[in-house]
Amino acid sequence: MAVKLQLNLYAKKFQKVDKKLKNMIYHSSIVRKAMLIFLKGSCIMVNKIEISHVDKFYGRKKALKDVTLTINQGMFGLLGRNGAGKTTLMKCLATLHTIQNGSIKICGIPIKNAKEIRSITGYLPQDFSMYPTMTVQESLDYLGLLSEMENSLRKKRVEMLLKRVNLTEHRNKKIKALSGGMKRRLGIAQALLHDPKVLIVDEPTAGLDPEERIRFRNLLCEVAEERIVILSTHIVGDIEATCEDIAIMNNGKILWQGTVSNLLENAYGKVFTINVDKKYLAEIKKQFIVTGMLVQNEYATVRIISENQPEIGANLTEPNLEDAYMYCLYSNGCDISGGV
């Protein structure tokens, strides 16, 4: 506490001294270290990510367009179809891409301070892989060594993380022998190696079987109790099971931001079911956005989205999250005729 007060005092003093002195003090390594500790300490106070009017280009292609978003402690879901810009945004947050316009602050630290940002963030890329012939334990140990982690701390963290992601009994298995779910859990362990304040996880459930998916989601929720976790996905079920705060991306833009409950509320009164003869299905598909269908013998029960009560016999029904997501895309002018 006393140290923190002292550091606060330093920070206040900093605002008063003239620029020349400020530069001089900043370049003295002791004060620089003190400022770093202060910045890290202040993460407890500013535990959020602030993204403001960000543009990102790949050559001439604009992949992020005026993205503005605030992300708070806990699980945050970034939902969007393929090509929406999720990976690009995550790579910008992980300092693997630079942005052309706008600003990003993670726990109060500007994104251009890449080293500091990397010290407080963990990243699990969409295409995470390790050397196939290394064992689970060796790979974690190796990554710890690469990041110059002190020996005893490294050993302690590896042991603790193996337990946390449920891989202790598989510690001597080679990477090439792991299931998809185990690989993702190892991916989370490597991302948590230096106990980051922020965990960025890109499409982690793609290709997992249902059991592994549930297990993995539960792990993420546990991890999010003490940090910011950003999860990107195109699978609505991932969001439904884990996040309350979400953003929907499309074509490089944030289409919508709010809570899962808000998203569902928006779709109330817009979702209907119709029982029709199978032969009318093609016509129904032409007229409405179809979010579900159950065909039995000659008849089909079709779930549709419509702004107004359809003239044909339709029953108003409670929206699920998939309906609400489709309605959000539709009501924001996205072309969803080919599905999402």
Ligand SMILES: Nc1ncnc2c1ncn2[C@@H]1O[C@H](COP(=O)(O)OP(=O)(O)O)[C@@H](O)[C@H]1O
């Ligand atoms: N390295 C790159 N060079 C050029 N275009 C890219 C590159 N990476 C992604 N893109 C394009 O940027 C857009 C957003 O891609 P991405 O961020 O991967 O979306 P998502 O992760 O939501 O599927 C897409 O149109 C994609 O083709």
Ligand SMILES: [Mg+2]
């Ligand atoms: Mg992606």
